[in-house]
Amino acid sequence: MWEFLIPLFAATVQSGTPILYATLGEMMTEKGGVLNLGVEGILSVAALAAFWTSLATGSPWLGFLAGGICGMAFASLHAFVCISCLGNQVVSGLALTILGTGLTHYLGVPYVGLSAPGFTPFDFPVLSQIPMIGDIFFKHDMLVYISFVIPFIFWFFFKRTSLGLHVTATGEMPAAAAAAGLKPIALRYFAVLTGGFLIGLGGAYLSLAYTHLWTNGLSGGRGWIAVALVIFAFWRPGRAVVGAYLFGGVMAFQLRLQAYGTNLPSSLLLMLPYLLTIFVLILSAWRGRRVDGPAALGTNIEPEG
Amino acid sequence: MPLKIRKRDEPWKWGALVVFLGALLFSLFVSALLIEGQGKDALHGMMVLWQGSFGNLWALEGALLKAIPLFLCSLGVAVAFRMQIWNIGAEGQFALGAIGATWAALLFPNLPGVVLLPLMFLMAFVFGGIWAFIPAFLKLKLRVNEIISTLMLNYIAILLLDYLVFGVWKDPASFGFPMTPEFSVNAIIPHIGSNRVHWGLLFCAIVGIGLWAFMRFTRLGFELQASGEGARVAKYAKIRYGLLVMFVMFLSGGFAGFAGCIETSAVLNRLQPSLIVGYGYTAIVVAWLARLEPLNIAFASFLLAALRVGVENLQLELQIPAAFGVIMEGMILLTVLAGQFFLLYTLERKQRQD
Numbered sequence: 001m002w003e004f005l006i007p008l009f010a011a012t013v014q015s016g017t018p019i020l021y022a023t024l025g026e027m028m029t030e031k032g033g034v035l036n037l038g039v040e041g042i043l044s045v046a047a048l049a050a051f052w053t054s055l056a057t058g059s060p061w062l063g064f065l066a067g068g069i070c071g072m073a074f075a076s077l078h079a080f081v082c083i084s085c086l087g088n089q090v091v092s093g094l095a096l097t098i099l100g101t102g103l104t105h106y107l108g109v110p111y112v113g114l115s116a117p118g119f120t121p122f123d124f125p126v127l128s129q130i131p132m133i134g135d136i137f138f139k140h141d142m143l144v145y146i147s148f149v150i151p152f153i154f155w156f157f158f159k160r161t162s163l164g165l166h167v168t169a170t171g172e173m174p175a176a177a178a179a180a181g182l183k184p185i186a187l188r189y190f191a192v193l194t195g196g197f198l199i200g201l202g203g204a205y206l207s208l209a210y211t212h213l214w215t216n217g218l219s220g221g222r223g224w225i226a227v228a229l230v231i232f233a234f235w236r237p238g239r240a241v242v243g244a245y246l247f248g249g250v251m252a253f254q255l256r257l258q259a260y261g262t263n264l265p266s267s268l269l270l271m272l273p274y275l276l277t278i279f280v281l282i283l284s285a286w287r288g289r290r291v292d293g294p295a296a297l298g299t300n301i302e303p304e305g
Numbered sequence: 306m307p308l309k310i311r312k313r314d315e316p317w318k319w320g321a322l323v324v325f326l327g328a329l330l331f332s333l334f335v336s337a338l339l340i341e342g343q344g345k346d347a348l349h350g351m352m353v354l355w356q357g358s359f360g361n362l363w364a365l366e367g368a369l370l371k372a373i374p375l376f377l378c379s380l381g382v383a384v385a386f387r388m389q390i391w392n393i394g395a396e397g398q399f400a401l402g403a404i405g406a407t408w409a410a411l412l413f414p415n416l417p418g419v420v421l422l423p424l425m426f427l428m429a430f431v432f433g434g435i436w437a438f439i440p441a442f443l444k445l446k447l448r449v450n451e452i453i454s455t456l457m458l459n460y461i462a463i464l465l466l467d468y469l470v471f472g473v474w475k476d477p478a479s480f481g482f483p484m485t486p487e488f489s490v491n492a493i494i495p496h497i498g499s500n501r502v503h504w505g506l507l508f509c510a511i512v513g514i515g516l517w518a519f520m521r522f523t524r525l526g527f528e529l530q531a532s533g534e535g536a537r538v539a540k541y542a543k544i545r546y547g548l549l550v551m552f553v554m555f556l557s558g559g560f561a562g563f564a565g566c567i568e569t570s571a572v573l574n575r576l577q578p579s580l581i582v583g584y585g586y587t588a589i590v591v592a593w594l595a596r597l598e599p600l601n602i603a604f605a606s607f608l609l610a611a612l613r614v615g616v617e618n619l620q621l622e623l624q625i626p627a628a629f630g631v632i633m634e635g636m637i638l639l640t641v642l643a644g645q646f647f648l649l650y651t652l653e654r655k656q657r658q659d
Contacts, residue, residue, distance in 0.1 A: 037452065077639065080643065081642050081643045084646075085643040085645070085646040086649070086650075087646070088642060090391055090452065091593050091638070091642060092639065092642050094586075094638075095635050095638035095639040095642065096635070097635075098586060098631060098634055098638065099632060099635025100635070101628075102628045102629075102630075102631030102633075102635055103628075103632055103635075105627075105628035105631070106629055106631075106632055221457075224456050224457065227452075227453060228453045228457075231450060231453075265468055265471065265472055267464040267465070267467040267468040267471065268468055270464050271460070271461050271464045271465075274457040274458075274460040274461050275457075275461065277453065278443070278449070278453075278454050278457050281443075281454065282443065282447050282449055285447045285449050286447060303310040303650065
């Protein structure tokens with residue numbers, strides 16, 4: 001029993017990690033009042049940028065950074081269209097996803113099947129010795145360990161720093177924030193860009209740690225799952241962790257079942273994460289009738305005059 | 306020089322067209338750069354693209370053929386968008402329509418075409434409609450976000466299609482390829498004359514005019530327009546908003562289902578995974594470029610279909626990856642969105658305040 005479950009839980013943490021980065025990135029964006037449906041596109045472009053950088057420089061760390069920066073650059077398009085040009089946030093995000101997946105397939109052609117230097121798992125000193133917990137959480141690569149810390153930083157940022165409070169204010173009532181002397185436009189740019197950076201890190205994880213090979217369609221709907229998880233998590237980082245690992249678990253489980261050679265057709269198994277997404281949304285709508293997102297989420301700030 | 310944003314006093318008459326053409330030019334320019342980046346001559350590339358899109362009769366036929374599914378999917382998407390219901394699920398509803406039509410075609414191959422084809426269309430409409438009804442129901446009863454549920458149903462629909470053609474519906478004579486047996490002649494929409502274009506084109510015209518008449522002349526159509534202002538306005542006007550949402554989504558999915566039926570019957574003559582080429586997502590681009598107007602949708606779907614055909618030509622002659630077309634679609638949409646700023650606002654020089 002345990003010899004099946006412990007590797008499964010370990011794989012859960014691994015496949016939940018890119019979802020966690022992406023979910024926190026989208027949560028950051030939405031806290032500022034901007035809905036970004038471009039997560040799927042940002043993930044794939046960032047995965048390619050990270051892969052390419054690591055291949056060219058030989059440094060996975062530079063690749064990781066490149067993924068983040070590329071995510072930020074790509075999200076800045078969304079920020080410009082929605083915040084400065086007052087474009088529709090839903091449509092702009094969709095356009096970003098279309099553009100991002102197109103660009104990735106276009107530019108990624110020469111790299112299909114190649115592998116780049118990536119991150120490899122190692123036993124985290126001391127902590128990996130803890131029975132069970134060590135095997136599940138502390139025998140991964142560095143990016144997984146970083147992802148353990150980010151939810152705490154995220155929490156601290158929104159609860160304890162004035163910048164975090166200002167971002168929240170912009171997401172709730174931009175007009176009031178402006179009246180209080182804050183700069184809602186700049187704060188929204190900040191939220192979208194840092195959110196894009198985090199999503200980009202998730203993309204980098206996909207190509208540098210999850211698979212070490214470049215293939216098309218690496219994001220595989222994870223971006224959309226992240227958008228759903230933000231709702232499931234009621235915009236709280238702790239619940240984002242739970243959600244991301246829930247999905248990581250289903251993905252790992254589904255892969256394992258296939259590897260064990262069940263009689264179930266693979267196409268039915270592959271449906272599981274998508275079915276679970278709908279189920280999770282039903283569950284969160286049912287449990288949390290009074291928990292809504294930031295009040296100004298999805299509405300643009302109209303200029304005066 | 307500091308600039309000031311000012312709201313326009315009256316709408317800019319040709320603004321929408323100017324913005325659209327501007328976005329098109331900008332996207333063509335960036336696309337030329339992308340071709341140049343591949344180490345190929347950009348100007349030559351643009352010529353090949355133009356030739357492939359509009360250069361000859363073969364190209365125009367190809368564009369018309371691809372415009373048919375795009376038009377129907379986009380019409381469906383636009384009806385939902387008008388009510389501010391974000392149906393992003395045309396792709397899945399298209400697949401379900403194809404599945405429904407195939408089911409009828411495989412069950413009753415010997416029915417005469419005049420009976421079988423309408424039956425296939427009906428099945429496609431109902432299947433696509435139900436696939437869109439699920440998110441509508443979940444949205445109204447459980448407040449489940451329809452953007453995500455329609456999207457997830459896309460993935461599920463495509464996997465369902467895979468499951469069928471790899472499994473129960475697989476042609477035993479296909480040497481292991483995932484496809485159903487070829488349809489009987491009765492289940493295939495005939496061509497118009499000796500042309501590649503088929504009678505699905507006429508069907509599109511009928512559906513388009515029908516929808517326009519419905520919106521303009523019926524009470525339900527009027528309510529639909531009014532509900533575009535949002536649920537609260539609809540309530541003041543004593544419109545049964547929830548019922549209308551479910552009806553509109555069913556209709557929306559049904560249109561995409563029609564497209565799936567036509568594509569399977571007239572173009573592929575069987576169900577196979579190559580049916581899924583992203584029409585459902587392009588349909589969103591079309592709907593938005595057309596500002597949700599049926600007549601504009603007809604033009605926009607032809608334009609984007611021509612672009613797809615042109616990109617195929619680029620792929621063939623210059624080995625440009627097919628994703629080139631997707632990039633252009635995304636870019637046009639993004640620039641149009643940014644440009645719409647100028648429809649409502651103008652920039653003027655800031656007056657110095659003394």
